[in-house]
Amino acid sequence: MTDLRVTYDGQANAAYVYFVDPQTRPRVAHMYPCDPIEVDGMINLDFDKDGRLVGIEVLAADTKLPQYLIDAADRLDE
Structure with a gap:
């Protein structure tokens, strides 16, 4: 199984799940908002x-x- 990088900012209560190597600094060309x-x-x-x-x-x-995913995430707010 491939490891995924997940970051979490507790102040914003926001997480980000990367599907590419975050060290490559991928350029986002299009963001599709889902507001279910x-x-x-x-x-x-x-x-x-x-x-x-x-x-x-x-x-x-x-x-x-x-x-468990939030607990394992790299914290951005510490």
Whole structure:
């Protein structure tokens, strides 16, 4: 299984799941916002210029993601 990098900012309660090596500093060419009323949250899908998914931003992350993922994430607020 491939390891994914996840970052979490507790002050913003936002997480980011990378689908590319974050060290490459992928350029986001298009962001597709998803605001699903049914789950009371916002999720943003980031795509590169070739249409590949590079990452997902999850707002209200503590209610959308499993706690083990947040606990294992690289903290941006410390």
